[in-house]
Every structure is written in structure tokens, then in C-alpha cells.
Amino acid sequence: MKKIIASLTLIFVTVLTFAVPSLALVKKSDSFYVADYANVLSDSTERDIINSNAALEQKTGGQIVVVTVEYLDGLKSSEYAVRLMNDWGVGDAKKNNGMLLLLATQENKAWLTQGAGIREVFPDSKINSLLNKYFWKDFDKGDYDKAVNALFKQLIGWYESYYKVDIIDGNGGGWAFSLFDSLSSMLITAAIVVFLIFFLSARAAGRRRYYRNVGPDYLWPRQRFFMPFFFFGNPFFGYNRHRHDDFNDRGG
16 A cells, blocks of 8 residues: 555656646747747837748748746756747747747846757757857847847848748838838838929029020920929930039039
């Protein structure tokens, strides 16, 4: 009877030992791509991570999940990160090409783990190099947001290079902002062009009494409708002398 009790006790302790760390793991966030339980990331950083991941997953199947916690609850950072990655199913199920970045702010620890499908092409030596160059300096200063931003962009850049795709636009924002930024730039540019056209047209119209025609009147009547050739002068009869004089007077 004592042997049975001892065996049951051993089994119970063993199960409890493995169960407690599992219960200690944080749960997925609503966005999945970023879970800021330590509350150290800015809204803009979280938004960039989510939007960039949407494009990354669509084009490569890969995912870069960022998780911040205060404590690891007795686990090693590497163990915690690997368990999260497996439990959450980070990356494409067949390609196994995901990454998970874990920060434990109160323990001053962090870990980046990668899926088995990209371990050969993205080895631990590459991870250590990126962490040393783009992450640890700001992390050790307590600027976790800046550290995550710098490293995340490098990780996205690696996916872009390896899969030959474009994920982040030229401004560094995620794909969801690319269209908005492009439309905004187009509207701003159009507004500037329209303003310049009206402004220069008004100036040219105010000074057109100084303009003189070159060429026969029957080809270009003196009393003519004003045409917006102010950028290059009159394209049919040469440049206007006054406009060049004004330009030189302004120190051009």
C-alpha cells in the first residue's frame, strides 16, 4: 500500500511539474501578431507589427510574433519562447517559417526563436548578429519600443530578401499604410500643382502687358487668349525676355 501511495505521489508531482509551466504561459492576444503584456510598446509599433505581418503572411506564409512579459515564471527565455511558438502555431504549418521575439522586461532577458523550416537559412549565428547590432543596446537602456522596432524591420527585410518580395514600403510602414500614403501623396502633389498653376497664371496675367509677340500677327494675334506657357515661355516663338530678367534680378 505504501508503495502504491508513493508511486501515485511521484506521478502527481511529475504531472504538476510539467503542468505548472504550461499554465504560466501567456495566452494569444486578439491580434495574435503582438502581445504586449509588459505594456512597453507604443500603439504605432503594435500597428506596424500587425500590418506588416498581414502582408508577410499573405506573401510568404511567415509570421513574426512579438511577445512582452515582465517575468518568465521560472522558465528560461529560450524555453518560454519555443513553447509559445509551438503552442500558438507561429508560421506556416507546412513551411514552419515563423519567428517569435520574446521580451521579459523585469528579468532583462529576451529571445528570438525561428521555425525549423528556416533554421538552416536563418541560423542562430544570424540571430545573434542581428540582436547584437540592432536590439541589445536599446533593450539594455530600457527603450524596448525602439529595440523592437529596429530588430523587427531587419527581420522583415530578411523575409523580403529570402522570398524576393516587397513587404514594407519606402517609409518603413506596413503594407496597409502604403495605399493610404500613396493616395495622400498624390492628393498633396496635385494640390501643390494646382496652386502653382493658378499662382503663376495670375502673375503672368498681371504682367502680360509687358509681353511682346514675335512673329506675324496673323499667326499669333496681339489680342489673344492667355495660354499657360509660363513654364517655358512661348513654345512657338521663343522665350519671353522679361521673365528671364526677373529671374536674374532675384539672384538666380
